[in-house]
Amino acid sequence: MPVPExxxxxxxxxxxxxxxxNGHGWTRELFCAPALTAAPSVDDTAAPWPWRISIARIxxxxxxxAFPGVDRxxxxxxxxxxxxxxADRRVAxxxxxxxxxxxxxxxxxxxxxxxxxxxxxxxxRRDAYxxxxxxxxxxxxxxxxxxxxxxxxxxxxxGHARCGSxxxxxxxxxxxxxxxxxxxASGRVSIEGEGALLAVCLRDRSGAGPDEACAPAGxxxxxxxxx
Numbered sequence: 001m002p003v004p005e006x007x008x009x010x011x012x013x014x015x016x017x018x019x020x021x022n023g024h025g026w027t028r029e030l031f032c033a034p035a036l037t038a039a040p041s042v043d044d045t046a047a048p049w050p051w052r053i054s055i056a057r058i059x060x061x062x063x064x065x066a067f068p069g070v071d072r073x074x075x076x077x078x079x080x081x082x083x084x085x086x087a088d089r090r091v092a093x094x095x096x097x098x099x100x101x102x103x104x105x106x107x108x109x110x111x112x113x114x115x116x117x118x119x120x121x122x123x124x125r126r127d128a129y130x131x132x133x134x135x136x137x138x139x140x141x142x143x144x145x146x147x148x149x150x151x152x153x154x155x156x157x158x159g160h161a162r163c164g165s166x167x168x169x170x171x172x173x174x175x176x177x178x179x180x181x182x183x184x185a186s187g188r189v190s191i192e193g194e195g196a197l198l199a200v201c202l203r204d205r206s207g208a209g210p211d212e213a214c215a216p217a218g219x220x221x222x223x224x225x226x227x
Contacts, residue, residue: 006180008181015029031053047070056118073133075093076093078096079114138159138161146165148185153199156178165190
């Protein structure tokens with residue numbers, strides 16, 4: 001029996017503020033996936049969720065929390081510059097939508113040499129998912145391939161849109177987030193409107209088939225496409 005398609009909308013006003021695990025900052029949690037049943041334990045400090053997206057405000061230099069078993073990707077949304085001290089090297093996010101991916105076990109600290117910044121924070125358990133993140137302008141319609149092993153999260157940065165899969169669609173305003181699950185085999189996720197968005201694709205490692213589900217289905221997404 002096919003899994004029913006589901007579109008869950010998280011309004012901007014419903015995002016909750018959560019203190020960093022190490023107490024050095026705060027993040028605005030856009031969506032936190034429910035805990036996996038019988039999830040393999042990495043250790044006692046493992047993340048209790050399979051994946052999470054949030055927007056963190058960083059106003060001062062601070063170390064990031066440790067998340068064993070978790071991979072992370074940060075994208076600079078607002079502010080002049082974010083420097084990441086990753087072990088013995090420095091990674092500069094010096095322009096809007098610059099990003100960096102790293103393992104949650106690593107010793108990473110944030111430095112804000114030009115003042116406070118906001119960053120999009122994608123986190124996922126590497127034993128459960130593979131993940132990809134795009135920043136895309138929206139002027140008309142976009143679509144991606146989807147299937148039962150794929151979850152999509154769409155965060156609308158600006159503008160207005162309708163987003164969904166199959167017969168399940170919902171309206172989005174700026175700051176809202178849509179989470180889409182249960183697409184049929186050879187399905188599509190589509191969004192139509194005006195503005196700009198972040199698209200996250202999470203591919204279940206237990207699902208059969210290659211990662212082509214996390215790829216554009218048309219039209220051409222070359223502007224702003226990042227893998």
